[in-house]
Amino acid sequence: MNSIAVKDLQKTYAGALTPSLQGLSCTFAEGTIAGLLGPNGAGKTTTISILCGLVEPTGGTAEIFGIPQTPANREAIKRAIGVVPQQIALFPQLTAYENLRYFGNLYGFSGRPLREKIMQHLEAFGLEKAAHKETGRFSGGMKRRANIIASILHEPKLLVLDEPTAGVDVQSRSMILQFLREYNAKGNSVIYTSHLLEEAEQICEEVAIIDEGKLVTQGAPSDLIGRHAHCRNLEDVFLHYTGHAVRD
């Protein structure tokens, strides 16, 4: 079973001159930590948005655990998937606890079970002392960690993270990566996008590199590195496929 499978995925936004996705096809096996990599504008966020049901594709199909992403299946997919957006999608005027309680309520949790769940996650992410502090006053790392907690309250089988470690310090990054490993060890699937290729190489069992809305290569990081004699790491592989031209 694949955690995700996209086939010939196409998307052209209204008014856009060029398509964002031009027949992207790729699959990730269930229970793996997979990386969706690509330069700016490659189509990573559009792919994730289609997988979550936030954007309708112009063509092609997307499946999550074999369920086609259609309006009829949207609720079932939402229950199976947790998305950590790149932005800190929390209310800065609310405390971490209030934010998590609100999103927990939206997931249908309430009362003591929710309280315990929140406190457990806050503790796991080292935020228990800041539980009643407004998130607007958090450091970058604290915000990122709280952002992740808000997406895993319903314990999704698939966790999709968009740049989860952008702008955080070494300690926070280490804590986040450790959490991803542990979450994956429980049998859950993780897909994440990042520009930090060293980090992807370190954590991902499989990566897909996409560019200009198409898949350019896919495989385990070590396999991809081994395919090209001049490539010493994933960054070299990335540059080999996507070139050195700066993207806007």
Next chain:
Amino acid sequence: MLRIIATIRKEWLLLRRDKAGLALLFAMPLVLITVMALIQDAPFRDYQEVQFDILTVDKDQGRLGRYIREGLQASGQFQVIDSLNGQPVSEEAAKEMVGEGKYKISITIPKGATAEIVSNANKIVNDISKRMGLPAQLPVKALSNDSLAVQLYFDPAAKKAFKSAIHQALDNFLTQVETDLLLERIQLQLRNRDSTQQDTFPAIRLKAVALRETSVGEGKQIDVISNSVQHNVPAWSIFAMFFIVIPIAGNMIREREDGSLVRMKLIPGNYLSVLSGKLLFFVGICIVQFYLMIMVGLYLLPQLGLPQLQLGVDHLAGFLVAASIGVTATAYGILIGSVFKTPNQALNFGAVSIVILSAIGGIWIPLEIMPEAMQHIGRLSPLSWGLDAINDVYLRNGHIRYVLPDLAKLLCCGGAMLVIAAMVEQRRIG
């Protein structure tokens, strides 16, 4: 239900921590209403409670001058002044002081005015007597080439309506004096003809039919609409309630920008329940706002010397009107928050559009005194529907059935705005 309650609690926490937002929603409208009611009190009182000083120069010293003085005093709106510093006012001095704006009006009763009226009455009675074959006995003055006139001087800044009201009042007094004197002369002539019936001769009744004003409402004060509090408190309350579009639109755009909207949409369950919680919360805030402002009209403004706000007889109807206005205002905020991409665009458009809708909707000045074309346009403004409904309840003592058409318009308009907002959001997904 949990999602709705959670959203209401979240919105409450967000608002509670937004001091500027709280001030915008509650403190500023209270100040606005108080200031507007105080400022507009004078124009509303112009022809009712405010007493104007009127300079009178009575060169006649007869019955006409007395009637005019007594009539003006009796109206309660004028203070007749015929001497300054113990000296009678001269016509020249009066003209000068009115010209300088120290007084709004001066009246000069010419010498011989009463005698002229008496002579004219005598002439009429003599003519009638002659035609009836009776002797014409009453003295008549020789015809004068110069017709006498009561001379009026107005402050150049006096309003046209004020001048017209004074003209009408004085014309009334003149007619009254002339009629009274004519009737007196007729009685006198009749008495002269048959002096034996002098004591039993019935008095001629001047007014056979009187005017009487009766309220069409139930126990309503007829003049209540004419005061500043009764117009300003409901009108500016509606205006302030519509200003809720600013925090709503700002809040929605911020949620979209910081990604929390995406998070909410990714959570299983209909996003409409989140939107419903938001709608209920802000409608609740609108109702609280409205009743706070009503309390200003009930308790604070009377302390400042203004009349107390009258609330009509059907309080449930008043509540439903406030809630319906709240629904429309909140829906408008959600629409603006959905359509505009940046807080600046939304806030500027929101504020300016409310000012325009309120101006054409009769919030600033009543619709009735606007040009006809503007009245038609104004009746399309939701603020005018709200004000109409409030006036139906507070001024006409209307019950729910009186306000149903306006409530239906407000709720339909709110519903339409929510549908458009949903379509805009839907289009974004595409």
